[in-house]
Amino acid sequence: MSAETHSNPLGKFGVWFAGRLPFFYSTWVTTLGSVLSIIAVFLLLMALVLNVYNHLLHRPVNAYVGTVTFMLLPALLILGVLLILLGTVIHRRRVSRGEAGPAAIEIGGVEFMRKAAVVGFMVLIGMVLFSSFGYEAYHYTESTDFCMNVCHEVMEPEGVAYSRSAHANVECVECHIGPGAEWFVKAKLSGLRQVAAVLRNSYSRPIPAPVHNLRPARETCEICHWPTKFHGSKLIMRKHTESDRENTRSVSSLIMKVGGHPQPGVRATGVHWHVDPANEVRYRSIDDKREKIVEVIQKTPEGEIRYLLEDEEFGEDEGEWRIMDCIDCHNRPTHIFETPGQALDDAFTAGLLETDVPWLRKVADRALWELEPGDDTVAAVSNFLTETYAADHPDDLSALQADLPNISGVIAAILERNIFPRMGITWGTYASNLGHMDLDGDFADTGCFRCHDEMHVSEDGLYISQDCDACHTLLSERETDPDALPDFVADFLSEGE
Template sequence: MDQESPPRQTRISIFRNWICLCGLIVAGGSMFAFLLLFILDALAPVSNPYVGILAYLIAPGFFVTGFLMVAVGLLIERRQLKKQGPGSTIPVLIVDLSRSRDRKNLILLSSAALVFMVITAVGSYRSYHFTESVEFCGQACHTVMQPEFTTYMHSPHARVACSQCHIGPGAEWYVKAKISGLHQVYAVMRSSYEKPISTPIKNLRPAQETCEQCHWPNKFVGNIDRTYRHYLSDTNNTPFAVRLLLKVGGSDPNHGPVGGIHWHMNVGNKVEYIASDEQRQVIPWVRVTDAQGVVTEYKTSKFKPDSKQVIRKMDCMDCHNRPAHNYQVPDDAVDLAMSLSRIDPGIPSIKKEAVKVLTRQYANETEALQKIATELAEKYPDDPRIRPAIEAVQQIYRDNFFPEMKANWKVYPSNIGHKNWSGCFRCHDGEHLASDGKRTIKANDCNACHIILAQGAGAELEQLNSKGQEFKHPGGDYGEMKCSDCHTGGD
């Protein structure tokens, strides 16, 4: 009896069918978002991990959920119909347009659906952009990432997103990054993160999948002409510059002769090594497999075989390990500021004094900036040139020293070159003997990797020699020692 009263039937029927309708909206919205993301992904020059995840995992997830809702709605509907038996007169239509109440509801629902679709689309787009953004990676946890973010902003990669080197394309690494990201958020909340963050990063994605998206080993670089300007730590801040022709060369015979520094990346060769310390600064074992499959092993006398040793294949990051986060050594940073006249080279002993205040220990940045200012101002009380110099030294501090994270040049060695760290001389030190016992990895030959075109100061720098000059070390010969035994960047 009760069942046959029409208003109640309608209410129940509409309620049941709203499940279907909601499902349809969810499905429609995600469909729309998917289409948008799909177009975005298709048009982007480099495929992006985040668009991939959103477009191919999350949007379809919502799509399926929407359809499941529709199915559940229909199932409930059918059940109810069956219960009411064959004689029931419930309208089969999901929405009966002849009823004004249903019409109103439909209009309301359609508007809601439209708004929802727009929100989903914009939302997906925005959230993709946000999780990928440099702001999110570099500034969300301000103190923790400040050293990396600051150095990155001063690097040649300041316009390459963090995710392009640290995650790269593809869903697999995105998921890995998000899992390790959760772990990091937890560490930040508990303040249990490392200070400084230790390197090398254990699971850094191989260069082939990140750097080589933009630079590839097949490119022939040729020679690079660079001038390294320095000032000695004497009263006159005597200038001393070296002009080098770096033989970077190339590694693909289709584009130029294979050789020079990028020989290591020879597309046919494989260079592998074992490091005996965490930071990969000591390399007692190297193995080269050439294009013909000939294997040469090089060892130092300190090498002891051990089953736990990890053999690493050399890639770009074994030399270019600071492409985005170079913590300048105080020596070089002051030299640069002086050569640009930000610090006046006419101020007596300023090189020495500037490096001295930079290499002190300070509790935090505020203290450092204050003490740098007072100390230099006291040293040069009557020199008007000291004000801009103080500002320049403070800027060097802000850009390269991060006492809160204990991050500075000392804890992050740079492997390019050989002056302040072993760098190339980790292998090219004349101590790596081939298994035949006759050869070592090329070393001591100062013209193997570069030639010195000119050196000294003033007119001396004009005297170019295309065959290369012998290095005239300031202050005389340095003997048999490695450059980095004496040069530590300051302190």
């Protein structure tokens, strides 16, 4: 600490700086501010170089680099500068009160070097801490854990359904955000808005689907699923249970022509014909759930075909246009809510419910429609079943009672994983588009039949096909008689009986 400015190694330059650079003032607030700003500037430069580098190589920009560059580091820099200013003010005050020591430290002097070493050391530690903590923290906000813990009540239904799906090991963000800085920042900003809505308790229940700002499937699903993969045909067999006294087993079986590209360059076939960019289909729906589709445009090598919904009145510019992608059919790839019928069919197939309790399928279905999960769902189900059997099927009450605790448990579990009263979610709130049945398992204008209903007609009289064989070859439809089935389907029907 010396004021011998005449011998400053940097000459006049050093003398001038010695009095001015707040960095050299000896308050710790300024020192801390300097450390933070140096770290911020260094990391900003590094992140910028990385961004430019990735950009030049046309590589997807790492999401963390994006946020760190655009949000965290500038904030850090501002904090550092504010601290420096604050330190300077404090120092000035001390000087005016005559409390401060020497105003400046000689650049290049011993004290300068000592301070520079301390600052350098702190910068180094800070860089390591900031980059690893920052990375970890942002990694955590990317995790399924975070989504589920921060918004437990809001996200519970989606989380419960997700954890039972084929995608249970795929992080929420891989579908909801995907790679790249731009969407990451968008998502974090809308995430902040969502957290605010949760705090204010002002979010909508149920959370609306479709998610209108969901990123295009091209940039999420297609990172894992190769869109031009050829899937061939797929045998689908679904066991059902009919609502008669015997809970008769039946089976629907069909060969689904999933298709895709048989070879590069060859026209795609089957259901995944839609995924071939050469067959782009775009549509206009006039309701928020995209259920009512009034206009469809199909791109073909010869030009576009425009199909209009017949016999309906609607405005020319009403509604929302969308290019069809994976999510228009696979809208429930992971948040799969069951229909009551499906849930019961699966429970019978898995052996959780026994067909030898007469009328069980029918009464269980009523229980699912009439009850909601609550504090003691099992007891509520148990009461409902007992009362209904006593009233409608008194002769079979004893058969029910023999297995009542198990049956009530199974039905309660189905209610609890599909119905969430606090979030306004009940049967059909989030229906799947992968098919054409309604909640009762009857044919309906849903899913594929929103377009494939032969009601969407072009000027030349072309319509979007409802030919049963276009999508699948039907082997059986809720068939109960084994003799009417191909042998291997009959074997499947009797399996485990």
